Amino acid sequence: MSGRELPPLNALRAFEAVARLHSVGRAATELHVTHGAVSRQLRLLDEALGRPLFSRQGRGLALTEAGEQLHAGAGLAFEQLRDSWAALRHHHEHSPFVLGCASSLLARWLIPRLDRLAHDLPGLRLHLSAQESSPVAELGTLDALLLLSAPPWPAGWQVDTLAPERIGPVVSPRYSGWPQLQGQPPARLLDEPVLHTTSRPQAWPDWLRGMDLPPSRPPGGAGFPHLYHLLEAAIAGLGVAIAPAPLVADDLATGRLLAPWGFQPTTGHWILAKPQRSGDRRADALAQWLRQELAGG
Known part of the structure; x- marks a missing residue:
């Protein structure tokens, strides 16, 4: 090992935990590894250094002179790392x-x-x-x-x-064509100039396919650049629109919109x-x- 080379960092982490906790078992628990894994890392450090870092003392371990020297530096370094990490996490979790x-x-x-x-x-x-x-x-x-x-x-x-995602046709009771649509089967929409959005061109075909109807978009009707505009047009009574169920849940609850033909899952x-x-x-x-x-x- 050259003079500026670091020891194996996983092994150094295991050494620092054992030296701080005075126990291989407690270090293994903290590091979420086995007792044997920690012992292997300690042996790796001993071999890299060429002398032991711990000695047996009764049923426990004691730091050797080399171990004391390494622990003085490693303990300080890991404590500074923990403080820096905690500060970063605190800043991160309190930022927008x-x-x-x-x-x-x-x-x-x-x-x-x-x-x-x-x-x-x-x-x-x-x-x-x-x-x-x-x-x-x-x-x-x-x-x-x-x-x-x-x-x-x-x-x-x-x-x-x-x-x-679940989508379905929605219509306002204010829509002038609603009396003719009320009570009609879904196939009736194939003849209706429905509203659509250019941002979701597959919405009508996906719903029709789910209803076992020809998956070509119904003809005619106004197009809008965004779903928000499409739904505002439906609420204003301009025609039948298609929308994801959660986006119209509040409107269905208040009666501003109706969903007489239900919603179908998409991919x-x-x-x-x-x-x-x-x-x-x-x-x-x-x-x-x-x-x-x-x-x-």
């Missing part, structure tokens, strides 16, 4: 958690639930970022991203699936995506909260 979310999901579903989120997760300082561009490009600048998507997920993503999911190497535990708590909210409608 930046959550990206498509504008329609943000406006129609998340914002109405922010009070409940703040109550249930009081330690989460949430900063919301409306996303309009490619989610693959945006994730690198965010702590997490809430969206509706289908697998396969992009490389570099760590994904929590929150709920399956998509509500997901919370974060960078692959993220170790932010706040994302886990947020994912659990989102999962419960979606399960409740």
Whole structure:
């Protein structure tokens, strides 16, 4: 070993724990390894140094002179590392958690639930970022991203699936064509100039396929750039729209919209995506909260 070379770091960590705790068994418990694994690391250090760091003293271990010298430096170094890590974790966990979310999901579903989120997760300082561009490009600048998507997920993503996506037609009772549609089977929509959004061109075909109807989009009808605009148009009585169930749950509860033909599952999911190497535990708590909210409608 050259004069500036470090000893094996796993072995040094085991040595520091045994020297501090005065026990191989307690060190093994702290490090979540076996008694034998710690003993092997100590032997590795002895062999690398060429002399023992511990000696037997009754049924226990005592530091040799070399062990005392190494412990003086290693103990200080590990304590400084623990302090630095704790400070970094404290700063990280008290900084804002930046959550990206498509504008329609943000406006129609998340914002109405922010009070409940703040109550249930009081330690989460949430900063919301409306996303309009490619989610693959945006994730690198965010702590997490809430969206509706289908697998396969992009490389570099760590994904929590929150709920399956379910979509269905919705219509306002104010719509002038509602009296003719009321009580009619789903096939009647094939003749209806329904509303659609250019951001989800497959929504109508996916629902029709789930209803065992021809999966071509119904003809005619106005198109809107975003789901939010589409649903506002439906609420205004401009026609029949198609939407994910959670985004219209509040409107269905108040009677502003009706869903007479039900909702069908798609291949998509509500997901919370974060960078692959993220170790932010706040994302886990947020994912659990989102999962419960979606399960409740």
